[in-house]
Amino acid sequence: MAIATVNPATGETLQTFEELGPEEIERRLAAADSAFRRFRGLGLGERAALLNRAAELLEADQEDVARKVTTEMGKPLAAARAEAAKCVKAMRWYAAHAAELLSEERPAEADVRDSGAAAARVVHRPLGPVLAVMPWNFPLWQVIRFAAPALMAGNVGLLKHASNVPRTALYLEELFLRAGYPAGCFQTLLVGAAAVEGILRDPRIAAATLTGSESAGRSVAAVAGDEVKKTVLELGGSDPYVVLPSADIEQAARTAVTARAQNNGQSCIAAKRFIAHRDVYDDFAARFTGGMAALTVGDPMAESTDIGPLSTEKGRADLEELVEDAVRHGARTLCGGRRPPGLERGWFYEPTVLAGVTPRMRIHREEAFGPVAALYRVDDLDEALALANGTSFGLSSNVWTRDEAEQERCVRDMEAGGVYFNGMTASHPAFPFGGVKRSGYGRELSGYGIREFCNTTTVWYGP
Template sequence: MPIATVNPANGETLKTYEAMGEEEIERRLQLAEATFRTYRSSALTDRGRLLLQAAHLLDEDRENIARTMTTEMGKPVEQARAEAAKCARAMRWYAGHAEELLADEVPADSDVRDSGASRVRVRYRPLGPVLAVMPWNFPLWQVIRFAAPALMAGNVGLLKHASNVPQTALYLEDLFHRAGFTEGCFQTLLIGSGAVADVLRDERVKAATLTGSEPAGRAVASVAGAMVKKTVLELGGSDPYVVMPSADLDRAARVAVTARVQNNGQSCIAAKRFIVHTDVYDAFAERFVAGMRALTVGDPMATDTDVGPLSTERGRADLEELVDDARRAGAQVLCGGHRPEGPGWYYLPTVLAGVTREMRIHREEAFGPVATLYRADDLDEAVLIANDTPFGLSSNVWTRDETETDRFVRDLEAGSVYVNGMTASHPAFPFGGVKRSGYGRELSGHGIREFCNITTVWQGA
């Protein structure tokens, strides 16, 4: 895939870039290693000051970078503005909380005495240069939620961003440099996916984090495993959205529309499978389908657009194949189900019912504005359908029954359970999945410690 900005609203190639050669990659690896030797010893207060400055600059740049993101990958510009604002808030959160999150831990006095020590503490030390392989769908947020905690912990970052968002990738390097971080603290590598393995194998790179597809995660994990390097993977999701009879149906249906089509439906944590108790299935389906039909599909630069184009032509084709396969196998198309006329990689908001286990869309992630409706006879069946997926990123449950809530929290196979609300990431809460959705956690204290050497310091008398 060429490294280029291609506007998905019209298919126009706006800017192309040459991939970095071996000499430039080597220069940047040397710089990362050299910078880490000094940056690792910098004071947390100094790191926090620099991160706050980056947040300030991002606020100033919000309009321009929002329009860049929309141009590169098609998200509605209002959502792009919100993404930039969220990134600035996350940087401020880590600048303000890193000291407590990385503070030395002291075991119980009885355990210290039992070990024969006079003093024991657990210290969090940085690992070194970390390679971040990031996707295009949230081109700022996916990077910042790695970079903010990694930089505050004393690591340095090497970003290999998706090839269709090169301007956003270069902006991020420039942002940290303008904020005052030493040049080697955060660098963008303009390289294709074929060059990732060699970078990861380099001894100077100590760990890697990837957000993206399952095949990409397997590739990075296999190389890192061979080199015995730490990885954090956030991969695909096919999140369930369960609606029980006690739910507020109007609110559940309204939120369901947003949960499915946020970011043009191209979100790992978007609700994708809507599992509704039979007693309220018809009422929910009527409200949900009406909400999906009412969405405005169009120019992502327009402030009244709800759904813009998919990011790539190939992405739309993949989505069409899933819908067509389900239709051929007997699924009912309640709305949408096809591309609109005209230029750009648009696909109409779609709801499918009558989905069975034999259909590809039942087991594969639909990365676009396509929802599947399932009918469940009771709570047990709802749990079975929700867990009948290779993924386990997040989940959504709508019920006002505490017993049902406890059961879903206990039995749903997912990294998060959101009750009476839609999944959303927040810097204070750990984020990640189970099963084929990956491993490890981003955000919160768990995220900042993922790329730390957790060091036991034992001192005798």
Template sequence: MAIATVNPATGQTLRTFEPYTAAAVEQRLARAEQTFAQYRLTDFARRGELMHRAAELLDADQETIARLMTTEMGKPLTAARAEAAKCAKAMRWYADRAPALLADEHPAPTDVTDAGASRALVRYRPLGVVLAVMPWNFPLWQVIRFAAPALMAGNVGLLKHASNVPQTALYLEDLFRGAGFPDGCFQTLLIPSATVSDVLRDPRVAAATLTGSEGAGRSVAAVAGDEVKKTVLELGGSDPFVVLPSANVAAAARTAVTARVQNNGQSCIAAKRFIVHEQVYEEFRAAFVQRMAALRIGDPLQESTEIGPLATAQGREDLGELVADALDLGARAECQVAVPAGLGEGWWYPPTVLSGITEQMRIHHEEAFGPVATLYRAESLDHAVELANDSPFGLSSNVWTTEPAEQERFVRDIQAGGIFFNGMTASHPALPFGGVRRSGYGRELSGHGIREFCNATTVWIA
């Protein structure tokens, strides 16, 4: 894939970039190593001052960066503004809380005296240069939720962003430099995916984090494993959205639409499989389908637009193949909204609801990355749990029930990194984010996220 800004609403190439040469990459690696040697010695007060300044600059740039994100990957402008605001909030959260999150831990003296220590502690020290391989769907947020904790911990970052959001990637480098961070603290690498393994194998790179497809995660994990380097992987998801009889069905249906089509349906934590108890199935189905069919498709730069184009032509093709496979094998299209005429040659895909899903259909096992929802009828609570877990993924989940016993059942048995009751999945700086199974491993955000790229060092004093 070329490194270029291609407007997904029109298919027009707006800017192209030459990949960095090997010499340019070497220069940035050397700068990162040199910067880390000094930056790791700064205190939390100085790092927090810089991070707060970066957040202020981001707030000032909100409209500009929001329009850039929309132009590069097609998300509605209102969502792009919200993404920028969320990033600034997370930056401030880590700037204020990093000292407490990484404070020395002191075991009780009585716990260590039998080992001959008069005193012992655990100190969190930065690992070094962290390579971040990031996706296009949340081109600002995915990066900031790595960069804010990593930089506050004393690490430095190298960003290999998706090739279709190069201007957002360069903006991020400028943002941190403009805030006063040393030049080597955060650098963007405009390189093709094929050269990521070379960067990761470089001895100056200490660790890597990746958000993206299962295939990309396997590739990075294989190289990192061979080099014995720490990784955090946040991969795909096919999150269940379970509705049980005690739920407020009208509220569940309203939320379900937002949960499915957020970011034009291109979100790993978007609800994708809607599992509804047979007692309330028809009520939910009717309300959900009606709302999906009423979504406003249009120019993502228009304030009224609810659904914009998919980010890439390949993404539209892949999604279309999943839907065609399901329909060929007997699925029913509850709705498939017609794309309005006159929108241009962009990569539009209609909001779609499918029912009658079987195990033979690819969409039952694969992630549908776009505004396509699948409906399942659950015969009982046990059946709902079984359907929810019938996926190779395990990122997050949504369960609608007011019964405490049912909530406890899902907390005990659901195979996912998160469970959101009577609402939709969201990421927040205070809560750990990540998955299990083929959705990856490790955690971002919260104290768990900032400690992922730290050396938990045991200090023993006789």
């Protein structure tokens, strides 16, 4: 895939970029290694000042960078602004909380004496240069939610961004330099996927994090496993959205539209499978379908637009194939299911709700990366949980119920990295984020995220 900015609203190639050659990759690896040896010696206060400065700059750049993001991957401009603001919030949160999250731990005195020590403590030290392989769908947020904690912990970053968001990737490198970070602390590598293995195998790379497809995750995990290097993987998702009889159906349906259509439907944590109890199915289905059908599809730069284009032509073709397969095997299209009339240029697709989805259909098993929802009717909570868990993914989940017993049952039995009641899944810097099964492993955000790329070290003092 060429490294290029292609406007998905028009299909126009705006700029192409040369891939870095071996000599430049080597220079950047050496710079990262050298920067780490200096940067890890900075105190947490100095690191916090740098991160806060980067947050100030991003906040000032919000409008310009939002337009850059929308031009490269097609999300509505308002959503791009919100993404930039979310990054600013996370940077400030880590600047404020890193000292507490990384504070040394003191084992119980009785355990210290039992070990034969005069004293003992546990400290969290940085690992070194971390390779971040990041996707296009949240081209700012996916990077910052890695970079903010990693840099606060004393690591340095090398970003291999998706090949269709090079302008955003280069902006991020520039942002950290403008904030005063030493050269080499955060660098963008304009390289294709084929270059990742060689970079990851380099002994100067200490660890890797990847957000992306299951196939990309398998590839990085295999190489990192062979090299015995730490990885964090956040892969695909097919999150369930369960609606039970005690739910506020009007609110559940309204939130369901946002949960499915956010980011043009191109989000790992977007709700994708909508599972409604038979007692409320008809009401929920009618409200949800009406809400999806009412969304405005169009120019992502227009303030009135709810749904912009899909990010790539192939992405739209893949989504069309899933819908066509479902309809061919008996699914009913309650709304959408086609390219919107009058938007022939660009890669647009109508918000779509499919009812009568069965295991015969690919969309039952595969992730739909676009504004397409699969709707199911179930008889009880047992059936709802079986359906929710009947997938290879386990990123997050959404459950609408006021019944405390049902809530506790879902906490116990839902196979996912998150269970969100009476609302939709959303990431926040204070809460750990990640999945189970083929949605990946490890956690981002919160204290769990900042310590993923730390060497948790026992320090023992003899008597």
